[in-house]
């Protein structure tokens with residue numbers, strides 16, 4: 489059975505403990521590889537390698553850094569199919585999704601930051617009448633930590649390491665132990681691309697061992713994390729006394745507000761995607777759907793009909809719209825929420841059950857599920873389920889829709905469907921979320937700030953925001969004689 493390795497100081501190495509974790513294939517529930525069960529001592533090795541590489545990497549010209557990131561992107565492009573197959577097998581997502589979204593986006597992340605680093609500037613302030621000029625240097629921080637989740641494995645792993653490297657930092661990175669494969673394959677590419685040893689180090693293992701050691705490490709000065717809100721809270725509590733820089737991209741319970749005056753067909757097709765893409769395992773999925781009363785019954789019937797057309801099946805088959813959810817434990821968690829529907833006076837309109845796929849009976853397949861709830865205060869509307877489950881609820885007025893949309897602890901994204909520009913602007917101003925989509929969803933321009941408010945996180949990724957996060961500003965004030 490394949491044994492993955494850590495990538496430390498430019499080489500593949502086994503964990504010092506020689507312990508391994510089983511890696512499951514969600515499509516059939518079988519163990520298909522082993523990953524290092526690394527510990528604090530492996531993190532220390534990675535840190536030492538990164539620290540040693542920092543002086544040279546931070547002084548490497550922007551052109552050279554840019555070329556290396558582009559080389560990684562080119563090699564990824566050449567191996568797109570291999571990577572997409574690996575991602576689909578490791579995560580359970582449809583191969584078509586990995587081929588068309590996950591891996592292309594990982595390539596774009598490297599390309600984007602290869603170019604962004606050459607365009608990144610800093611400010612200068614002339615104090616007129618005082619013969620003084622201030623200018624701000626943007627220094628790489630040193631060794632930084634990147635911790636990524638399992639839902640969009642290489643997509644989010646590269647979304648963190650590309651800007652961290654671009655800004656001149658050396659990196660200790662930890663992919664999710666549930667989906668380690670494409671990060672492992674990326675280490676092969678880094679070697680092939682000639683990335684200097686120690687610049688990027690990838691340590692596999694459990695969150696409460698490897699992740700915890702990274703967060704606790706006194707000399708890893710910044711942590712970029714994407715994952716669950718509870719984990720983010722724990723990281724913040726651990727890191728705060730050490731005054732670490734933190735970027736936390738956490739959970740969401742995003743509202744999807746549908747008004748009667750919208751482009752109905754576009755809304756319907758997009759709402760199916762924003763509900764069930766990647767088996768609903770995207771922090772941006774619109775999991776609370778609020779519909780204007782006058783079109784509620786029509787929407788309900790059409791949405792059910794469209795959802796019933798979705799095929800749940802083996803990830804590698806082109807006809808599968810939904811694959812498997814990521815793990816047995818996660819499947820049980822989602823089913824736990826669905827099974828509470830009745831107690832919460834909610835009605836399952838379609839779905840709600842595990843799916844048995846022929847010859848893949850032990851895979852983690854779930855029906856796309858729509859639940860009609862009676863109140864936004866119910867648990868189904870207040871907690872992140874992170875699976876193919878959405879709720880629907882009618883509203884009478886824009887004010888009521890806004891109130892329900894904001895009445896939740898999360899504030900990541902919101903989607904508004906309307907042809908009324910005034911309403912679109914009013915809601916864009918008042919919805920409590922870091923990202924608002926009007927008449928579209930998951931429409932991404934990598935230059936824009938990405939992140940959430942409230943319990944959805946702290947800080948922003950994307951564009952120059954990430955380069956600002958991964959650098960320390962230093963102001964220089966010079967007074968000169970006339």
Ligand SMILES: NC(=O)C1=CN([C@@H]2O[C@H](COP(=O)(O)OP(=O)(O)OC[C@H]3O[C@@H](n4cnc5c(N)ncnc54)[C@H](O)[C@@H]3O)[C@@H](O)[C@H]2O)C=CC1
Nearest residue numbers: 636637663664694695696699700715716719738739771874
């Ligand atoms: N992007 C998002 O919004 C995501 C949200 N989630 C939510 O979180 C729930 C739990 O999923 P998990 O897989 O447990 O996510 P998680 O938040 O535990 O995992 C994300 C990453 O954090 C690491 N991690 C875990 N504990 C850590 C610690 N103490 N210190 C440092 N790193 C640590 C994990 O190993 C993984 O690499 C999901 O059911 C879902 O609701 C999960 C993944 C992504």
Ligand SMILES: O=C(O)/C=C/C=C(\O)C(=O)O
Nearest residue numbers: 639714737770771772932
């Ligand atoms: O950057 C994006 O386009 C999407 C990011 C998605 C997440 O952070 C997530 O699902 O966790």
